[in-house]
C-alpha cells in the first residue's frame with residue numbers, strides 16, 4: 529500500500545495567535561506558489577492550544593488544505609482535571625492530529641508509556657489521529673541498545689490501541705539526541721529504527737497494519753536533509769520542530785521530492 533508522506537510542524541511553545549495565523553497564511557501562499565499537491569505530501573501544523581481556534585478560522589475561511597493539530601491531549605474525557613484539554617474539545621475545533629508522548633512531555637512532565645498510551649487511546653476515541661512519539665536518549669544510543677529501547681517504548685505507548693484503530697496511527701521516531709541540537713541522524717540511522725518499528729507493528733498487530741502505518745522521523749530535519757531521510761523506504765515523512773517556524777523552509781521540507789540534493 530502506498531503511504532502518503534506526512535510533514536508535520538511541531539511549533540512547540542512558540543508564537544501567539546496572531547503570529548500563528550500569519551505563519552499559516554505565509555505557508556499556504558508559499559505552497560500555493562509552488563503548486564504543491566497535498567496528495568503527494570500531507571502538511572500539518574501543531575500550534576499551542578491557545579492558537580488552534582485562530583488557525584481553524586483561517587483554514588476554514590480560505591479552504592486551506594493544510595491540516596492542524598495539537599501537541600498534547602488529556603487522557604481524561606472531562607471533569608475535575610484542572611488545566612487539561614480533552615480530545616473531544618480538540619475534535620470540536622476540527623483538530624485531526626495530536627502528538628502524544630513527545631520526548632519533552634516524557635522528560636519535563638514525567639509522562640510514562642502508560643500515560644502516553646492513555647492519551648493515544650483518548651485521541652483515537654475522539655477520531656483524532658495520534659502521532660505517537662518514541663526515541664532514545666544519547667546514553668542509550670551510545671550503549672547501542674536504541675532499537676530495543678525504542679521498541680519497548682513503542683509497545684508500552686500503544687497499549688490499548690486495537691488492531692482496528694492501529695492502521696490510522698502515526699509513529700514518530702525522534703532520537704532525543706537529535707532534537708534541537710542540529711545533530712541529525714543519518715538516513716541509515718532513521719531507516720534502521722523506522723524499519724524495526726514497522727517490524728514491531730507487524731508483531732503486535734499484523735503485516736497489513738505495519739504496511740499501513742506511517743512512521744515519521746524527527747530531529748533537526750531541514751530542507752537540506754529531508755529528501756535523503758524521507759527517501760528511505762520505511763520513513764514516511766517528518767516531524768519538524770525549529771524549521772517549521774520558517775514558512776519557506778517548512779514548505780521546502782514539504783516539497784522534499786523537489787529539493788533532493790538541495
Ligand SMILES: O=C(CO)COP(=O)(O)O
Pocket residue numbers: 538630702706707708709710746747748749767768769770771
Ligand atoms: O522535537 C522535534 C519535533 O517534534 C524536533 O525538533 P527539531 O526539528 O527542532 O530538532
